[in-house]
Amino acid sequence: MDLAIFDLDNTLLAGDSDxxxxxxxxxxxxxxxxxxxxxxxxxxxxxxEGNLDINVFLEFQFRPLAENDMKTxxxxxxxxxxxxxxxxxxxxxxxxxxDHRNMGHxxxxxxxxxxxxxxxxxxxxxxxxxxxxxxxxxNSEFTGKLSGTPSYAEGKVxxxxxxxxxxxxxxxxxxxxxxxxxxxxxxxxxxxPIAVDPDDALKAEAKKRDWPIMSLR
Numbered sequence: 112m113d114l115a116i117f118d119l120d121n122t123l124l125a126g127d128s129d130x131x132x133x134x135x136x137x138x139x140x141x142x143x144x145x146x147x148x149x150x151x152x153x154x155x156x157x158x159x160e161g162n163l164d165i166n167v168f169l170e171f172q173f174r175p176l177a178e179n180d181m182k183t184x185x186x187x188x189x190x191x192x193x194x195x196x197x198x199x200x201x202x203x204x205x206x207x208x209x210d211h212r213n214m215g216h217x218x219x220x221x222x223x224x225x226x227x228x229x230x231x232x233x234x235x236x237x238x239x240x241x242x243x244x245x246x247x248x249x250n251s252e253f254t255g256k257l258s259g260t261p262s263y264a265e266g267k268v269x270x271x272x273x274x275x276x277x278x279x280x281x282x283x284x285x286x287x288x289x290x291x292x293x294x295x296x297x298x299x300x301x302x303x304p305i306a307v308d309p310d311d312a313l314k315a316e317a318k319k320r321d322w323p324i325m326s327l328r
Contacts, residue, residue: 114282115211116271116297117238118289119222119229122307123204124196125328128232129172129224130155131195141187142175159310161293165223165244165263170255172225173246177255184253188231196232203327208236211286221271221287221297223263227253242270267297288325292316 120127133151137144150171157163176184211218219240220233226243233241247258262270275282285301287294292312298304306317306324317324 112281112283113214113216114219114280114285115208115216116219116221116285116287116301117204117208118287118291118294118307119220119232120224121290122288122327123201123208123220123236124199124232125201126195126199127155127224128196128222128228131199132172132191132228135191135195136175136187139187139190141179158293161312163263163293165261165266166257169225169244169246169257169261173253173255173257176227176246176253181252184227188227191228192231192235196235200235201327205236207288207327208238212237216286217280219274221262221267223261223267223293240274242267242274264293265296267294268300271297271300289313298322 117123120129130151133147136142137147154163154168154171208218217240218238219242220238221242222229223244225246226241227246229241229243242262244261244263245258247254247256260266260269286303286305287298287301288305288307289298290308290310290313292310295313295316304322306313306322308326308328309317309324314324
Protein backbone atom coordinates (compact mmCIF):
# COMPACT_ATOMS: atom_id res chain seq x y z
CA MET A 112 0.00 0.00 0.00
CA ASP A 113 1.13 3.57 -0.65
CA LEU A 114 1.97 5.63 2.43
CA ALA A 115 2.28 9.42 2.78
CA ILE A 116 4.11 10.51 5.95
CA PHE A 117 4.18 14.07 7.24
CA ASP A 118 6.30 15.76 9.85
CA LEU A 119 4.18 18.17 11.88
CA ASP A 120 6.04 21.16 13.28
CA ASN A 121 7.12 23.74 10.69
CA THR A 122 5.89 21.35 7.98
CA LEU A 123 2.11 21.06 8.24
CA LEU A 124 2.08 23.89 10.79
CA ALA A 125 3.54 27.36 10.38
CA GLY A 126 5.17 27.00 13.77
CA ASP A 127 6.26 24.48 16.39
CA SER A 128 3.49 23.01 18.53
CA ASP A 129 5.88 22.30 21.43
CA UNK A 130 7.03 25.92 21.41
CA UNK A 131 3.49 27.23 21.09
CA UNK A 132 2.36 25.05 24.00
CA UNK A 133 5.05 26.59 26.18
CA UNK A 134 3.97 30.07 25.10
CA UNK A 135 0.36 29.25 25.86
CA UNK A 136 1.19 27.95 29.33
CA UNK A 137 3.23 31.05 30.13
CA UNK A 138 0.74 33.55 28.74
CA UNK A 139 -2.01 32.06 30.89
CA UNK A 140 0.08 31.86 34.05
CA UNK A 141 0.10 28.06 34.18
CA UNK A 142 3.91 28.10 34.37
CA UNK A 143 6.47 30.80 35.17
CA UNK A 144 6.50 32.42 31.73
CA UNK A 145 10.00 33.90 31.81
CA UNK A 146 11.72 30.83 33.26
CA UNK A 147 9.85 28.39 31.02
CA UNK A 148 10.53 30.45 27.89
CA UNK A 149 14.22 30.78 28.68
CA UNK A 150 14.61 27.04 29.19
CA UNK A 151 12.57 26.18 26.11
CA UNK A 152 14.57 28.62 23.96
CA UNK A 153 17.77 26.85 25.01
CA UNK A 154 16.37 23.45 24.04
CA UNK A 155 15.00 24.81 20.76
CA UNK A 156 18.42 26.16 19.83
CA UNK A 157 19.90 22.74 20.53
CA UNK A 158 17.22 21.25 18.26
CA UNK A 159 18.06 23.64 15.42
CA GLU A 160 21.74 22.78 15.78
CA GLY A 161 21.09 19.02 15.96
CA ASN A 162 22.40 18.75 19.53
CA LEU A 163 19.15 18.23 21.42
CA ASP A 164 19.07 15.68 24.25
CA ILE A 165 15.53 14.59 23.45
CA ASN A 166 15.03 12.64 26.68
CA VAL A 167 15.92 15.64 28.87
CA PHE A 168 13.80 17.95 26.74
CA LEU A 169 10.76 15.70 26.88
CA GLU A 170 10.94 15.46 30.66
CA PHE A 171 10.96 19.27 30.69
CA GLN A 172 7.89 19.25 28.43
CA PHE A 173 6.12 16.61 30.53
CA ARG A 174 6.54 18.51 33.80
CA PRO A 175 3.32 20.59 33.52
CA LEU A 176 1.41 17.45 32.53
CA ALA A 177 2.58 15.64 35.66
CA GLU A 178 2.04 18.59 37.99
CA ASN A 179 -1.63 19.05 37.10
CA ASP A 180 -4.63 16.74 37.03
CA MET A 181 -5.99 15.37 33.74
CA LYS A 182 -9.21 17.40 33.80
CA THR A 183 -7.23 20.63 34.08
CA UNK A 184 -4.73 19.92 31.32
CA UNK A 185 -7.44 18.67 28.96
CA UNK A 186 -9.19 22.01 29.42
CA UNK A 187 -5.93 23.83 28.76
CA UNK A 188 -5.39 21.78 25.61
CA UNK A 189 -8.80 22.63 24.20
CA UNK A 190 -8.07 26.36 24.50
CA UNK A 191 -4.53 25.83 23.17
CA UNK A 192 -5.85 24.27 19.97
CA UNK A 193 -8.16 27.22 19.35
CA UNK A 194 -5.69 29.93 20.28
CA UNK A 195 -2.40 28.58 18.95
CA UNK A 196 -2.87 25.65 16.53
CA UNK A 197 -5.85 26.39 14.30
CA UNK A 198 -4.32 29.74 13.21
CA UNK A 199 -1.06 28.07 12.05
CA UNK A 200 -2.58 25.15 10.12
CA UNK A 201 -1.34 25.78 6.60
CA UNK A 202 -4.03 25.70 3.87
CA UNK A 203 -1.52 24.32 1.37
CA UNK A 204 -0.70 21.55 3.84
CA UNK A 205 -4.37 20.64 4.06
CA UNK A 206 -4.55 20.58 0.24
CA UNK A 207 -1.46 18.33 0.08
CA UNK A 208 -2.93 15.91 2.59
CA UNK A 209 -6.19 15.79 0.67
CA ASP A 210 -4.32 15.15 -2.61
CA HIS A 211 -2.75 12.04 -1.07
CA ARG A 212 -6.06 11.01 0.50
CA ASN A 213 -7.83 11.31 -2.86
CA MET A 214 -5.19 9.06 -4.41
CA GLY A 215 -6.05 6.38 -1.84
CA HIS A 216 -2.78 6.69 0.10
CA UNK A 217 -2.51 5.80 3.78
CA UNK A 218 -1.74 8.96 5.79
CA UNK A 219 0.53 9.29 8.82
CA UNK A 220 2.07 12.01 10.96
CA UNK A 221 5.42 11.31 12.63
CA UNK A 222 6.54 13.91 15.13
CA UNK A 223 8.92 14.22 18.06
CA UNK A 224 6.31 16.28 19.90
CA UNK A 225 4.44 14.37 22.59
CA UNK A 226 1.15 12.65 21.88
CA UNK A 227 -0.83 14.64 24.45
CA UNK A 228 -0.32 17.73 22.31
CA UNK A 229 -0.39 16.08 18.89
CA UNK A 230 -3.28 13.58 19.00
CA UNK A 231 -5.89 16.34 18.66
CA UNK A 232 -3.78 18.14 16.04
CA UNK A 233 -3.68 14.99 13.91
CA UNK A 234 -7.46 14.83 14.32
CA UNK A 235 -7.75 18.41 13.02
CA UNK A 236 -5.91 17.28 9.88
CA UNK A 237 -8.18 14.19 9.73
CA UNK A 238 -5.18 11.83 9.98
CA UNK A 239 -5.77 8.69 12.04
CA UNK A 240 -2.23 7.32 12.25
CA UNK A 241 0.17 9.22 14.49
CA UNK A 242 3.60 8.33 15.80
CA UNK A 243 4.65 10.72 18.57
CA UNK A 244 6.79 10.69 21.69
CA UNK A 245 4.78 9.05 24.46
CA UNK A 246 4.54 10.39 28.02
CA UNK A 247 4.35 7.69 30.67
CA UNK A 248 1.07 7.28 32.53
CA UNK A 249 0.08 5.73 35.84
CA ASN A 250 -3.54 5.44 36.97
CA SER A 251 -4.64 7.68 34.08
CA GLU A 252 -2.30 10.51 35.13
CA PHE A 253 1.04 11.54 33.66
CA THR A 254 4.17 10.67 35.62
CA GLY A 255 6.46 13.22 33.94
CA LYS A 256 8.61 10.50 32.40
CA LEU A 257 9.03 9.21 28.84
CA SER A 258 7.56 5.88 27.74
CA GLY A 259 9.45 3.95 25.08
CA THR A 260 11.58 5.37 22.28
CA PRO A 261 11.13 9.06 21.48
CA SER A 262 10.21 9.62 17.83
CA TYR A 263 13.09 11.98 17.16
CA ALA A 264 15.90 11.71 14.56
CA GLU A 265 16.90 8.01 14.35
CA GLY A 266 14.12 7.30 16.83
CA LYS A 267 11.61 8.12 14.11
CA VAL A 268 13.04 5.24 12.06
CA UNK A 269 12.81 2.90 15.07
CA UNK A 270 9.21 3.84 15.81
CA UNK A 271 8.25 3.72 12.11
CA UNK A 272 9.69 0.22 11.73
CA UNK A 273 7.88 -0.88 14.90
CA UNK A 274 4.62 0.50 13.50
CA UNK A 275 5.07 -1.35 10.20
CA UNK A 276 5.69 -4.61 12.05
CA UNK A 277 2.87 -4.19 14.56
CA UNK A 278 0.38 -3.34 11.81
CA UNK A 279 1.68 -5.94 9.36
CA UNK A 280 1.90 -3.09 6.85
CA UNK A 281 3.76 -3.57 3.60
CA UNK A 282 4.75 -0.33 1.89
CA UNK A 283 4.85 -0.22 -1.89
CA UNK A 284 5.54 3.49 -2.43
CA UNK A 285 6.18 6.05 0.31
CA UNK A 286 6.50 9.81 0.70
CA UNK A 287 7.90 11.77 3.65
CA UNK A 288 7.55 15.53 3.94
CA UNK A 289 9.77 17.33 6.47
CA UNK A 290 11.44 20.66 7.17
CA UNK A 291 14.23 19.42 9.43
CA UNK A 292 17.70 17.94 8.98
CA UNK A 293 16.91 15.86 12.07
CA UNK A 294 14.59 13.84 9.83
CA UNK A 295 17.25 12.83 7.29
CA UNK A 296 17.39 9.26 8.70
CA UNK A 297 13.71 8.70 7.85
CA UNK A 298 13.90 10.68 4.61
CA UNK A 299 16.57 8.18 3.55
CA UNK A 300 14.11 5.31 3.97
CA UNK A 301 11.22 6.43 1.79
CA UNK A 302 10.66 6.26 -1.96
CA UNK A 303 10.01 9.98 -2.24
CA PRO A 304 11.78 12.23 0.30
CA ILE A 305 10.57 15.83 0.06
CA ALA A 306 12.05 18.83 1.86
CA VAL A 307 9.34 21.30 2.89
CA ASP A 308 10.42 24.85 3.74
CA PRO A 309 13.66 23.19 4.87
CA ASP A 310 16.22 24.42 7.35
CA ASP A 311 19.64 25.22 5.90
CA ALA A 312 21.14 21.80 6.61
CA LEU A 313 18.24 19.91 5.04
CA LYS A 314 18.16 22.28 2.06
CA ALA A 315 21.84 21.58 1.41
CA GLU A 316 21.31 17.81 1.71
CA ALA A 317 18.25 17.95 -0.55
CA LYS A 318 20.16 19.83 -3.23
CA LYS A 319 23.05 17.37 -2.98
CA ARG A 320 20.71 14.38 -3.23
CA ASP A 321 18.34 15.90 -5.82
CA TRP A 322 15.41 15.64 -3.45
CA PRO A 323 12.44 17.87 -4.30
CA ILE A 324 12.16 21.10 -2.29
CA MET A 325 8.74 22.68 -1.85
CA SER A 326 6.97 25.30 0.23
CA LEU A 327 3.62 25.10 1.99
CA ARG A 328 3.84 28.72 3.19
